[in-house]
Amino acid sequence: MKRNRIPQFFIIVGAFLLLLAVVLMLDNVPGVPVMLLIVLRKGAIYALVAVSMNILNGFTGLFSLGQAGFMLLGAYTYAILTVPVENQALVYQRYPNGGIGFSVTESLGRVLGQPGLLLGVIICLILGGIVAGVFAYLIGLPVLRLKSDYLAIATLGFAEIIRAVVQYEKLGPITNGSNLLSNFTNFSNFHLGSLKLDTVMPFVFAGVCIWVITLIINSTYGRAFKAIRDDEVAAEAMGINLANHKRMSFIISSFFAGISGAMLAMYQASVQATIFKAAMTYEILLIVVLGGIGSISGSIIAAFLFVGSSEWWLRFLDNTTVLPNFNAKLLFAIIFAAIVVSIVFLVVYRQNKAQKSRPEAVGRGRKILSLKLSGVITLVVGTLLLLGDLRFLISPDLQVPLLRSGFRMVVFSIIVMIVVLFFSRGLMGDRELPDLFRTRHKRL
Amino acid sequence: MARILPYLLGGISVGGQYALIAIGYTMVYGILRLINFAHGDIFTAAGFFMVYAAASLPIYVSVAVVILLTIFMGVLVERVAYKPLRSAPRMSVMISAIGMSYLLQNVMWYITGGLAKRYPIIPWISNSVTILGYTTKRVTIITPFLTLILVVALVILIQKTKIGMAMRAASRDFETAQLMGIKIDNVISFTFVVGSALAAVGSLLYFSNYATVTPVVGAMPGLKAFVAAVFGGIGSIPGAVLGGFIIGISETLTKGAGLTTFSDAVTFALLIIILVVKPTGLFGEKPTQKV
Structure with missing residues (x-):
């Protein structure tokens, strides 16, 4: 050492x-x-x-x-x-x-x-x-x-x-x-x-x-x-x-x-x-x-x-953004929808699997979906976001919704909350950067 | 006396409002051992609910709507930010509370654009009255009485009802209460319901006096109310009320003495004095040290 x-x-x-x-x-x-x-x-x-x-x-x-x-x-x-x-x-x-x-x-x-x-x-x-x-x-x-x-x-x-x-x-x-x-x-x-x-x-x-x-x-x-x-x-x-x-x-x-x-x-x-x-x-x-x-x-x-x-x-x-034409808008809406769907799917799928494998869930009959409250919230928020996306797509507006002064801090604090709630160890836990380069077997 | 009277009246009024917020802190702390940093922001949010509700609804309907919305929000905050961390160390829960406060402030800033909003005038309680040759808003006079009525109702609720008994049990010993068949999540949610409802009433009274609402306005009253809760002995409702009045009066008297810069500092000075002299507060129970 x-x-x-x-x-x-x-x-x-x-x-x-x-x-x-x-x-x-x-x-x-x-x-x-x-x-x-x-x-x-x-x-x-x-x-x-x-x-x-x-x-x-x-x-x-x-x-x-x-x-x-x-x-x-x-x-x-x-x-x-x-x-x-x-x-x-x-x-x-x-x-x-x-x-x-x-x-x-x-x-x-x-x-x-x-x-x-x-x-x-x-x-x-x-x-x-x-x-x-x-x-x-x-x-x-x-x-x-x-x-x-x-x-x-x-x-x-x-x-x-x-x-x-x-x-x-x-x-x-x-x-x-x-x-x-x-x-x-x-x-x-x-x-x-x-x-x-x-x-x-x-x-x-x-x-x-x-x-x-x-x-x-x-x-x-x-x-x-x-x-x-x-x-x-x-x-x-x-x-x-x-x-x-x-x-x-x-x-x-x-x-x-x-x-x-x-x-x-x-x-x-x-x-x-x-x-x-x-x-x-x-x-x-x-x-x-x-x-x-x-x-x-x-x-x-x-x-x-x-x-x-x-x-x-x-x-x-933080800046209000106006898209140039309908094609850009369509692309934006599709990408947004894809991101929302994939995140919601990931959360729901993982939680469904975890809930089903819990011992007390065995023998309760076959349920297609078994979720905790957070899963349900994710599902609801995801649906709302998709509906909003659809509404944006059919509206004649070219301006990207929600983006205006202050939205940056909202998104930012949501990210912080997600880290606090789900990744409470933070980026590094209590390890230091050099620890990451050490080979595994030394720690064992 | 004639010079002190307006400040004394103002102090009692502000103190009543702090007391209403402080009850929310003290009840949550009593059960979860958590400083609910977001409570001050829930109080601010209640102010904004009123601004937006009164714009489209009749004023008395919007008062009811505001209280309901605030309750919903308080419970939502508990479910989202505190419930997933029930078995986590206390520090994580506290950080989550700080993060939630940060989030709420930013959301309110975003929705309002950071501008101060005019608080709607509630007829009758915003009217001027003259008492002992000194003119003030009626809200100043009714606040302490309303506070006392609500507190008495709350004490009866806690002493005489089944849910109140469950709350007392949970605050005495969390785990044992669970073993005795108390549904702890319901008790905690109910605590947040009561705390948020009182914060909503407090915000109605507080903002009627101050005329405008801004996204960060609640942070300071929130902290002061917490100090009031600690001062009176955390977990004790009469203590929180007494603490609220003491903090409110000493704050306005400092302003009256021409030391406005120190009006916030005095609150914290009181806090430190009480923590050093009697760490459990005026009516606090002595905590048992477990190894």
């Missing part, structure tokens, strides 16, 4: 460097769709925050819903520290003499140029993480004594309190109240010669952070976290200090959430407290679930899939 470690490490580092090179190329070659770059940038940031949430929910078994609050702390810390002095009057319009009067990135950038700017960004990112971590420590004192649902609701409550405090008028000279913070150092301030680094930088930062997280997960502390997740009582009996380890896990998770919040602020080039709502935590949680609770690589893949489909691939569902 030990012998295997070294080459595997080099393979991963090599793959990561290759990935960086590809991303750098995509960033600088003309003609690359701008959506792809957006998905890559946002995906990298979401990957980090999803992994940070996975530390708590997947590896320590603490169900916390405070991630958006810690991201907010990181984002605000970063933004406040890096708004250049000459922009502060503009940013803090409503608060004369607002702002802190200095900017870490600006001062370092002036002395050392680009490397200084980078150093400043790194320092401020880490400070963002530290502020989130300190708050996590304070919040953890009362909250971590709670169990499952109570913990979830209390952390959610803390995230809301933090959001309210940041928007408080009296703190306006520092946080700009409920107004936007902007004009601070962001990814587009960096160049390597004439190369843009907008997309590479989130990848590097997120990559390094996730690497550190995997080191923690694979350390003694990580094993202690997993022990707590699997059985608290047994873990305590093995000499693991529950309170200490839970607090540690909470702080580490919040630290990285803070960093990802700061990165989100950099990516958006502005930050406002209103976006860090509970809905954001829910989205991150859904990413973790889609990827598989307790799988780092799953979270990363799911983050890119999530951002990709919600920002890009499903975008066409």
Whole structure:
């Protein structure tokens, strides 16, 4: 096992460097769709925050819903520290003499140029993480004594309190109240010669952070976290200090959430407290679930899939589409009907078979169709969809029905629900990407 | 006193509405040990049902239609999102609840186009009345009374009827209740029927006061109602009602003190205080620790 470690490490580092090179190329070659770059940038940031949430929910078994609050702390810390002095009057319009009067990135950038700017960004990112971590420590004192649902609701409550405090008028000279913070150092301030680094930088930062997280997960502390997740009582009996380890896990998770919040602020080039709502935590949680609770690589893949489909691939569902002529309409209707029929057939056939082979079904006489409620619902919905399709075919309308603003999110959330209900292990379960390449017999 | 009175009245009214929603949370939690995150969205959906129903039906008929539709929806959510996961770990069910809430919000956004809809004016309860020299809508005055009447009816239902006894048994011990011949699925469905019906009434009262409905408007009242349920001791109906009133009054008093930014935060601060001081809430039962 030990012998295997070294080459595997080099393979991963090599793959990561290759990935960086590809991303750098995509960033600088003309003609690359701008959506792809957006998905890559946002995906990298979401990957980090999803992994940070996975530390708590997947590896320590603490169900916390405070991630958006810690991201907010990181984002605000970063933004406040890096708004250049000459922009502060503009940013803090409503608060004369607002702002802190200095900017870490600006001062370092002036002395050392680009490397200084980078150093400043790194320092401020880490400070963002530290502020989130300190708050996590304070919040953890009362909250971590709670169990499952109570913990979830209390952390959610803390995230809301933090959001309210940041928007408080009296703190306006520092946080700009409920107004936007902007004009601070962001990814587009960096160049390597004439190369843009907008997309590479989130990848590097997120990559390094996730690497550190995997080191923690694979350390003694990580094993202690997993022990707590699997059985608290047994873990305590093995000499693991529950309170200490839970607090540690909470702080580490919040630290990285803070960093990802700061990165989100950099990516958006502005930050406002209103976006860090509970809905954001829910989205991150859904990413973790889609990827598989307790799988780092799953979270990363799911983050890119999530951002990709919600920002890009499903975008066409939001636009009203008019088909060119009757033939196109006929083709569309037939393809749609074929898809519906095949899905319904698959579900009904499988369920019918499963229901019939159940022991209590034997001897109940011969039934052609034996279904559970979900099967019946599928059948009914399928029939309705086919009827709708038929109606669309005979109507003179050429516009594709249902497609209009908001439909993307409906389809998307239905997909999420299907994964949650029927594939509850997510993409990867609790396995990691390298596990997939291992040969079977080793596991036996 | 004259300055505080409007806020106090407003607080009692909002508190009554939170109490009605909180009962739905507390009953579901009592039986399934699940925070039904979708409950706040069912509450919002009831608001939209009213908007669309009142556009084509007489107002009193649409009130009945709204309650029926909301009940149907509550039961549907339970059947689709929670029933298949009955034997799954609690975390999966909770995630399913969050996913369902996400789905409902997106569907409502899609149907309404994300625009705020005007809530229809229900005659009589939306009229203005003057009390102690302070003018308000009648709904503010009748909410606490209606809440208390409904709660008393509910307590009688739970204490005196057969289905109520089954619910109490199921909340005490899920598996044993099943062994005693209680059809657990029916009990759970009935819980959702009651919870959704009360949420529908709550939404009628709440939106009569606020005039517009948007797809995400229910998330916050939903969370606050949950806090109310925890505050009063989860699983306890009088606790949920008392919690609702306390949360409502402290929220409006915060607004009255000129700290509107903190009106949501105060709710959660109360939650954390009660969780630290008395984790089972005001009237909660002490959970037995099983290894």
